[in-house]
Amino acid sequence: MMQGEALRFAQIFLIVCPSFILFGYNQSGVGGLTDFPSWVRQFPEIDTVNTTGAQKSHNATVQGAVVASYTLGALFGSLICTWIGDILGRRRTIFAGACIALIGQALECSAYALAQFTVGRVILGWGVGMLSATVPVWQSECSPADKRGRNVVLTGMFIAFGFALTQWINFGFYHMQERSASWRGSLAIPALFSLTIMGSIFLLPESPRWLVLKNRSDTAQQTLACLRQKDAVSPEIMHELRGIEVSLEESSSGNMGLRDIFTMGEEKLFYRFVLCILLQFFQQMTGGTLISVYIPIIFEDNLHLGSSLAKVLAACALTWKFICCFVGFYVVDRLGRRAAFMISGGGMSMCMLALTVSNSFSNNHTASIISALFIFIYNFFLPVGFLGANFVYPAEVAPVRLRVAMHSFSIANQWLW
Template sequence: MFENYLQLAQIALVVCPSYVVFGYNQAGLGGLLNFPSWTEQFPAIDTANTVGHEKSHHSTVQGAIVASFTLGALFGSLSCVWIGDYLGRKRTIFLGACVSIVGQVLELSAHSLLQFTIGRVIIGVGVGLLSATVPVWLSECSSADKRGRNVVLTGLFIALGFAISEWVNFGFYHIQDSAASWRGSLSVPLLFSSVIICSIPFLPESPRWLVRKNEITAAKQALAALKQKPVDSDEIIAEVAGIEMSLEDHKEVSLKDLFVMGEDKLFYRFALCMLLQFFQQMSGGTLISVYIPIIFEKNLNLGPSTGKILASAAMTWKFLSCFVCFFSIDRIGRRVAFMISGAGMSLCMTAMAVSNSFGSDNHSASIASGFFIFLFNFFLPIGFLGANFLYTTEVAPASLRVAMQAISTANHWLWMFAVAMMTPVAFNDIGYRYYIVYAVIAGMIAPTVYFFYPETTGQNLEDLDLIFREAPSIRDVVRLSKKPRVRSESTHTSDYKAQLEHIDLVEC
């Protein structure tokens, strides 16, 4: 499954804890909002024991507190535009884990809403650094045929974080009258952040980043360790030479070039990344992940205990569903995965709108809504719980990979902030109609991907760069990317360029 124990260590000791921290902090707070000790500590965001105008006001404040994490993550992701290439992948990951620990300590020790919010924002900054850097690091350290499975593990670990948070919240909920209930729940991510800090110094840096910094000897050593080959083997020498050649083919670029098409089609590639992260958030993923306990308990009128059990079961099912993507992403391809996922989510959101329109007192409609929540959690991971982070690292050019990943990930957090902020108010004001928004946006995914998104499965990162640069138009990028041209890692980029030119001539 993995090429060697070093790659397994990367995934187990850095990728897993990074994204468990991501998922746990994103979803964990939603399950605490009706804890008796929580509402006693923070009455300003109590929506369980208030009505009318007061409840509406508290809903707005509650949404802002929940969303403050994503606002911090947005700034954390954006900061990688400037520090990501300067510090390198490993040091940025180390920094992200340290920042998240500071925020977690502030959050779980809070006695005021202000301290809690500051801690939550700081956690977000740390998670933003991790979410913008870890996929790039793992993608640049993986071979073409393993890259898809390796990077989509990020989604599996996010779902694991969701599931852990719901089960932990369910357990601590029974400590009714003590602040230890919610403080204990919020302390769990400290363990995972600590694992990252202790592990990352001993793992290899990205060979591609080392080549960019002209540290060729270190790049060969890192690549040799990752592939378990001798440093002076032909495969290692050829791949490092291919990376160097790809970098030499590019002139110096800056952030403003992201908004210019040019021969490298940078604006097109940037738009692909931004739109994909928009789809990920506005198709309902955050809505279900963060507010699923509230949906079961209040919207479907199932009560606290039953609601928390169902929320925990739904998140566990979501985690298990991630294995479908893990085993299929390099077989069916990125495009098919996105289209299946989008169509399925649109169907589920439409069904949620219909079933919720009958009201929370209709038992049959509540059962139907619960079923479609579970079904949604099956479709989401197929394309939009890991593959979206993978794809942005693949279509970005080497010289702007961190910047493009950082900005598109910040866009991911921006829309997550919007969803977290407006959901309590939307549920209170428009009810079931809120699901229609997500149904329409998710329904746009399949046609958009079909016409505009090139296939990246099995392609070396340098080869993908060449397709964008050499294809005469956007339509040709999509068309040429679907040709089965998987090559070995040792093939020179110049040889592949000749293959591309030959295919283009034949099709013309």
């Protein structure tokens, strides 16, 4: 049986990696397919390529609603974890999320009508929402305190990889865009990640904190021993187990429930809750997701590049963003969470100011090149704090008994915006 570092790497690459590649891949995957001729023929109701005037405006509205239906599903999926997360446990919730995502993917890539595609999009979002709300909590609860930040910040790295992977795969299918296999194949590929999660999750340990919550301290002790690669009766394991038990006893002594999130008291639960909510709100307001989704269009309109070259440059920009996530990986535990957020926010503000100025010269080619350059610089600063550390912080500031609920609300708030 795997233990210690081997077990930690298995958690990362069999569960965390595919879960958050799904997050990034599906968030931007459809946007790059909507101009494929085979797509337009299949779904004429959302054709914005061959229409003009009022019809184009109407189709664009419908297209936006169809694409956004994924977000609505994810919002529901993350919120439902507030209630089922502590009932099912972390592993069963993750398995359920992967199953639901797989059903959505099957409906999407086999769709011959817009209604079926939209239903598939909602169901896919539901599953991904459950994964995004549960996986960081499970990983955080299984990680030692000194490695928790690094381990959980990997979520942002895999989201960035998902965005980049989408662009490269869509570019690969771009040269066969006349065939429906181009967009169906692109939408079917992430099913591999769902299957990986489903096949792996029960080979890995349950959260020790959830086991203690369910009065299974003996199992939690064995789990901690495997995770830390130590003897089950060693002082380190007994001390960590006792710490979890004391934390749960303190939170349960006051009969803590969901309604207590909205009260202050000695633990300042509402203050912690507001921090979690505002952090995810600010993460979305940075515009990082918007830029990642629409970056090919930005390059086409600003630099007047051809569609093919714009897609390559967009894929390169998002690959650069993924590489820059390694900076956040090393910064988050060395400088702390607040410093990472401040560096990231300050750098992005500088880039946004530069983009505002350069884009004011609409017909200046040099200004357009500067705009493209600052998109790359922006993609350096974003992962330092606001693409990974934002998943760590809510899980750390929430009390054990309300950890899933607070984290689920914070992730739902992220999907909302």
